[in-house]
Amino acid sequence: MGAVRGCEIPEDLHYNIENNVWVRREDDGTVAVGMTSYAANLAGEIVSYTPKKVGKSVKQDKSCATVESGKWVGPVKTPVGGEVTETNEAVAGNPGLINKDPYGDGWLVKIKPDDWDGESGDLKTGQDALAGFESKMEADGFGGC
Template identity: 75%
Template structure:
């Protein structure tokens, strides 16, 4: 597990650093997506989660869900295109689960990816992700999680 400024950044996930989202390719071919610990720290305690409906097609860099905290409402942009196959009922019942466990139980959607092999090349992983988040946090003046 990598850490940047106190924020966990698992090195085995794929990240769209600009949008603060992650993706994990599952054994069944689906892709699980969610917010990074950095995004959750920026947003504050989440109080609402409104995912796109199952079966909905989502384009890359378009909203897969909307989340709300006491200080922010905004989209969680999908790092890849695909059709929504599942949303997270646990997060619907307790949105702050994203703050506590963004890479585990706090996932936001599962997709059947349209072109994982093509689009995942635009995402960063491993040490490249850690370096990219350090640079983004520095540019954003972010002190840490």
């Protein structure tokens, strides 16, 4: 498990650093999408989660869910486009799971990607992701999780 400024950044996931989201390939060919611990820390305690509906098509870098905290409401932009195949019922019942376990039980949606090979090329993993988040946190003036 990697970490940058106290924020966990698992090195085996794929990240869109600019949008502060991660994606994990699942055994069935779908991908799980979620917010990073950095994004969850910036947002504060998440109190609402509204995912796109199952069967809905989402485009790369467009919203796959909307989340709300006491100080922020905004879209979570998917790193890859495709069809939403599953939403997280546990998070629907307890949006705070996004803060408590952003890389585990706090995932947001699962998507069947339209073009994983084409759209995942710019995503960062491992040391590249850690370095990218360090640069982003520096630019954002972020003190740490």
